[in-house]
Amino acid sequence: MKTFRNTIIMLLILGVLAGYYYYAKSTKKPAPSTNIINISKSKISSVDIKDAGNELAIEKSGSTYNVTKPVSYKADSTSTDDLFNSISGLKYSRKFTDTDVRKYGLDKSDFTISVSSKDGKNEELLVGNKSPVGDSYYAKLKNSNYIYVVDASSIENFQITSSDTLFNYLDKDVYTMSKDKISKITYTDSTGTYNIEKNKSGKWVYNGKEISSDNSEALLNDIVLLNPTGIDPNKKIVGNNSSFTLTISDGNKSEEVKFLTNDNATYYLQKNATQIGLYISKDQLSSLLSDIKKVIK
Known part of the structure; x- marks a missing residue:
């Protein structure tokens, strides 16, 4: 009987303590904010x-x-x-x-x-x-x-x-089209215009000749991974004979980028007829230009 009474007393004490804990927790004031800007x-x-x-x-x-x-x-x-x-x-x-x-x-x-x-x-x-x-x-x-x-x-x-x-803070993608969507690549420089296309069977061809999967895959990777090097805000140039244009298409829409240079070392990007001063070095373009030459040789 005594043990039972002690148990009841302990349970009552625990109940009081639990009640106080939850009361204190619910009524406790939150710490004042130290945020300066009051816009989330x-x-x-x-x-x-x-x-x-x-x-x-x-x-x-x-x-x-x-x-x-x-x-x-x-x-x-x-x-x-x-x-x-x-x-x-x-x-x-x-x-x-x-x-x-x-x-x-x-x-x-x-x-x-x-x-x-x-x-x-x-x-x-x-x-x-x-x-x-x-x-x-x-x-x-x-x-x-x-x-x-x-x-x-x-x-x-x-x-x-x-x-x-x-x-x-600028988006770094020169092209936004995903690799698997590209069905045509058009390269234009001072020597002419070259069309590289995917045929009905899904093979890449140039002038009717099939391109090796290694060469086409390398070229596609060069395109989708292309990123600018830096920016000279709002700088605009006309370009010389070393300038070129690279256009990709999925059959419905296309993305044209002109790579304009005056010194053959730095190429400024013109997208949708707009230049904002984004540029890319010749060294970073070397792989792309090399792989294009392999395909259209």
Whole structure:
């Protein structure tokens, strides 16, 4: 009887403790957010970064990202998704108020990050001086009195240091058609136009002569794996006799790219009659040009 009574008492104590635990858990206040930008990643529609005269603007439409400044071009989805994630998750380690923002370099900031949401909300973050103590920057939202202390590595992630920064956010595919869809390749240079086609039996032929599977496979790989080397924003050239055009088709649609060079060393890409300054080195084109010559010799 005594053992039974003790068991009942222990169960009652456990019940009280469990009740208190769940009550405390349900009423506990969440830790305050240290996020600076009050727009979630899923709601960001555009980001515009200005840094010492340089600018990078990216817009999102559905699941597609597009660079709009300083050039207009499809954005690399992975790099841009990481950028949007970093901006929405940007945190401060400390915040305070001070009416004299000049001493923090926030009165005339030349480094700003503007974020817009799908529902029309806009926030602009001004980045000021690096703090004299600790590896941090001062920053503030344009329409807020708070001054934030932000980890330097987080801020420097958004800096536009050179055209390499722009290049990092651009889509790198010269051609978008998948290898198995390509049914015709047209190569044009100063000597003429050469058509390489897939016949009804699925074999690749040139001038009626069947091409070896090794040569056709190598050429197709060269095409779909082709990536630009870098960018000189908005640079446009006419090209010389070493320039060439390579067009691929699936029978319904085609993709034409002109490889234009003035110095026979750097080839600028013109896609859909548009040049934005993307270029590729002759060394990176060597395999493609060699495999084309093997086929049309």
